[in-house]
Amino acid sequence: MNKLPEIFESFGEARRNGFLKVKEFKDRDENVVGTFCTYTPKEIIYAAGAHPISLCSVSEETIPEAEKHLPKNLCPLIKASYGFALTDKCPYMYFADMVVGETTCDGKKKMYELLGELKDTHVMQLPQNQSADGLELWKNEMYRLIEKLEDKFATQVTSESLRGAIKSCNEDRKLLREFHELGRLKPSVIKGFDIFNVLNGANYTFDKVEMREKVRNTISEVRAKYEKGEFLPEGPRILVTGCPIGGVADKVINAIENTGAIVVALENCQGYKELHEDVDESIDPVEAIAKKYLNIPCSVMTPNDKRIELLKDMIDEYQVDGVIDMTLQACHTYSIESHNVKNILVGEKKTPYMMLETNYSKSDEGQIKTRVEAFVEIL
Template sequence: MDLVKDLPVVFEEFAEQRRNSFLAIKEIKDKGIPVIGVFCTYFPQELALAMGAAVVGLCSMSDETIPEAEKDLPSNLCPLIKSSYGFAKTDKCPFFYFSDLIVGETTCDGKKKMYEYLGEFKPVHVMELPNRQSEQGLQLWKSEIIRMKEYLEEKFNVTITEENIREAIKVKNEERRALKELYEVMKADPVPIEGQNLFKVLYGSTYKFDKARIPGEIRSLVSKIKSEYEIEHKIAKKPRILVTGCPIGGATEKVIRSIEENGGVVVTYENCSGAKAIDELVDETNPDVYQALAERYLNIGCSVMTPNPKRLELLDRLIDEYKVDGVVEVVLQACHTYNVERIGIKRFVNEKKGKPYIGIETDYSMSDIGQLNTRIAAFIEML
């Protein structure tokens, strides 16, 4: 990354990374490199990296293809599921088009059934994710990771050695460390950058396929942010907001914009577009690579887990470390697991942490922008 570029230019490059990757994924495919399409942070990417495959997040955060999806799926279904299916059905997602394999996990009921229909368009392998972070659940998840590895070997006619996996673990851990260094710049008060720009980098980096290069690029960016901050920080002191809840990106970035256009600044993202996917490393010292992967990935605090203490542990830490003034939870319409868990999160934030909380229920349309701005503006004014 060229450090002579202004920070706004760098942020926009990351914002455009997903679009730029449309061409990159075709070039990868033309080289004969396998492409694996994924939807969820539970997929242990180290397995794909160990066999030399490219991993890409599939299109699922726009209402563009939802009308076509609703011809097959119920209209009162989570928009993420409808969008995922719609992009596959209409062939409007280049990442889906170039994928040799789609990997799903048994997270929510809607996704589980949707994966059955996806199998009509592409080969789909579904990993059986346990719904409890128990010892029995851990053993199930370890066996599923081994089954996934064996499936990849058979499908692509490759051998994935434990040494390959260890090397991939190191690569992914280094990427996580660098991204943590990035979002930890937001611990400063006032913050050095806007939360929208932080999100552009976090989200955009997932569409960079050369994982070994990411740490260097991110650390160069962190160095530039810090050096400019020391000279003159340009962001005024504002109420510090934590965003939690459903995955955000694409259309749901409207919530981030609403927060920051109405006087707040997003200092940290707990959801799987942020800290949830990066916070914990895989134990590189564990001689059992499958156990190490299983422990790290099963510890993700998603609302599909019952109970879900890991989410509260991460929220607890982030609220303290980032000096959070208020919490905004984003829940997609008809996302039952996050919607039901909302009352528990509200109680935790209000009663244990003594912080204000607001829940935002939304979808991928822009029809609620006015209401969104009104509610968030009132929330931030209260802070």
């Protein structure tokens, strides 16, 4: 009667199935570029005729090996990223011809020095503010990446190929944005963990025609459920913000929804943060790409007013009852920024707020469950 669970499961399998697809790319002598962060301008990689692939960084499996080279009190995402490269346990890293990283934080930029000993690693120097000067610096980094890709793959990145890649990636963003915005429906018909699985799975569905068809079908089926009145049981509507959530989605989102609350929006990197703005198709393509990516409201930016504005808008648009700020241990920028986020959301928006710090281990599941239950109870 209801195909939604089956569809969501298929997106959950996409990352595993993606390994085989990337092997097909390499069997056809196609180029693969490994990426870590939403600041990576994938349009430029596509324009160079290569495939941008998100690398493994969301499991504690390889962290013990990484800690032989990296400090224990470092962000788990950084340790996992390096650990998978060090142990050769990530097929995406194995098949990648090169890796692109950005200096989003001190931990990452120093880790890239070690990673460069294992794999050809190009580091983009990300400005720490969104000023005119910052944009000029970031635009120069676009040209440096273009030059690197042209040299690496003996190809040429043209304005035409950039415009084609921009149009294609904007189409993907519009579609995934439309899907995420299903969380605005009230009463709710879709859970936050399913929203995460579809967005994450779409990222690993490398056949874009297949990805778009699956997402459109999912949107249609969710809307059909809404029209039929097949709603979820009512509960507090939660927005999750903060660090990339991939390594703790199961632990955090499920803990929230097991209380009877519903996660209606994910502002995190693997959620709405990158999707909410397209690349301008009417101006110079390099400048347009630089503008779009520099505008991503990550906590590494100072000041980071765009994140506050985005959160305030999302609280209204998704009719949010409470905000949970998920911070990974030792992520200093998000930890410090949580102070201002709390003051503004609680003070100006009158929205209950909780900061939740965690890592990739299972050891704090009980503590998270207790804290989340207490937070939802006050709502």
